[in-house]
Amino acid sequence: MYQLDHLKELEAESIFVIREVAAQFENPVLMFSGGKDSILMLYLARKAFYPARLPFPLLHVDTGHNFPETIAFRDELVEKWNLRLIVASVQDAIDRGLVHEERGIHASRNGLQTAVLLEAIEKHGFDAALGGGRRDEEKARAKERFFSHRDEFGQWDPKNQRPELWNLFNAKKQVGEHFRVFPISNWTELDVWQYLHREQVPLPSLYFAHERLCIERNGVLLADSEYLQKKPEETPATYKVRFRTIGDMTCTGAVLSEADTLEKVIEEIATTRITERGARADDKRSETSMEDRKKEGYF
């Protein structure tokens, strides 16, 4: 019977979108955070152009507060697959005075990434930035297009988005504007895991259960590190945890877990009752924090 299963169909759709980017833009870049969604994106992009090389570089906005495991994994991939990597450093932007560090115990460099990202896009003249955002992640993302237009300030205007029909993508823009493109828009968290499992894609160890020193704050487990400002009464203790998303060490919550293999992770996700971003302190700031950040040009 001539029918693809849902993972093959999602893969075919994503490859089509990634190829459209290479065909319709002059200077695209793949945003890479070292998390599973960007690893998936990189993997799909390699498939899209095989046997040719990836026709665009990777861009990592490095907050300086990354998990060391993420950076090590990133560098290994770049080396193994002979990729071009551009690093835009938040620390460097702070030192130059482009952005200012937040203060207090909830301080995070998450919000600072936007300005650094926009600066990198402008500096390198990128006209399309491919990202691993998914519509199932968050309510503002549910309304995202595959080809999402940004004005010359990098802003997203959710009320005035271009209609997107069939598989026809309009990439026309004025000078100075750019696009964010989300090839895995239609994947869910479970689809991503099932696919990574089926394709045997290597992942950073952070995604699997391990023992780690953490503190508990507002119901979220945060990894203890030199970057995390602690209140006097917050004493780190050892928990068996894993991460469902990987962002900054200061705002990415861990979940208690025994899942130390991909099979167990999938089983855990299939039965879990908390959303993936439920442990992200950056989303808990207000009911519309993602929408607000996206409008300004966040990932």
Place this chain on the structure above:
Amino acid sequence: MHTELLRFTTAGSVDDGKSTLIGRLLYDSKAIHQDQYEAIEESSRRRGEEEVNLALLTDGLKAEREQGITIDVAYRYFSTPKRKFIIADTPGHIQYTRNMVTGASTANVALILMDARKGMLEQTRRHAIIASLLQIPHLLVCINKMDLTDYSEEVYEKLRDEFEAFAAKLDVKDVSYIPISALKGDNVVHRSENMPWYEGPTLIYYLENVHIASDYNFIDCRFPVQLVIRPNTDEFHDYRGYAGRVAGGIFKKGDEVMLLPSGFSSKIEAIDTYDGEVEEAFPPMSVVIRLENELDLSRGDMIVRPNNMPEVTQDLDLMICWFDNKPLRLRGKYIIQHTTRTARCLVKEIRYKMDINTLHRNLEDREIKMNDVARISLRTTQPLFVDPYSRNRITGSVILIDEATHQTVAAGMVI
């Protein structure tokens, strides 16, 4: 594991229970997570509502929450062991026709909600007409709020007959009917005990089993070239492949093919993917096709079979839905995108405007404004390789783009 993907669209406005139905599907199929449920529980309490309002699960952007309406298409996801579902959740009001058209463009199934107390409304007709215009293969009419009509078989049958009579005028092939109560959950995921007279499937059973394997065209071979793959490495020194997504038919290794627009013929040497060669490629696969001889072929060209050609033409007859604030300009020039080909076009004629509540053809008023549906003729700067939309939704569709603002101003379907 073999789970299929089904895309369906819903349309509705504030009071017809659309959000409640989607909330119910997500909740009963356990796609709702605890933190999401707690968030709407809290919002319901703040609004002073007694029960948890499942409709709040589909709340979107700030402006939508403030106004209590759906403006844009929102995509939602859930799955059962049999299928993964993508819902294109769209507004139902006439001023958002363009969003309904967008959601309908990729759907396998249109889910049309009818209020059992109110029967056929203008909006019901509009949704059905859009579904027929966009050639959604399957139409499912859910007669909702049965709990408010004492679960009456008579009411259900009357509404079903009424819709059937109306659908006879439309170009729809497969229509089904289910009496439900989204609020109480009757016949959504769980079979209703209140309607023993109804022997058909529940909504979820229908969605899991409706036959979608033949929704693509597997007859007419169409392969629009996206880009040329030329690695220029030692290992693949002379490699030249054509990357694209199959838009129709089944391509096999060894097939005789014809290339458009050149008209040259060749043979398929191999069909490549990252995971190795495949013997055949069919919609919606993304592959790379290698041909036996080196030919001039690039983005926007099409690989077809010599005995089964699309129409090669610079003159198009289209049904369009207009999206832009500024009306369509007769004799105006626009950018046109069709498969992977981009050209410019000139609007030669506006034949008529169609009333999408009644199907009436208006030959007098030919001012085409936002959300209007019309039949027009175009002349393009280059030939396009088209099929009628009713035969192939991929090679039969175009978008028009304003040359100055770059907005997508219309969706068009080839007649």
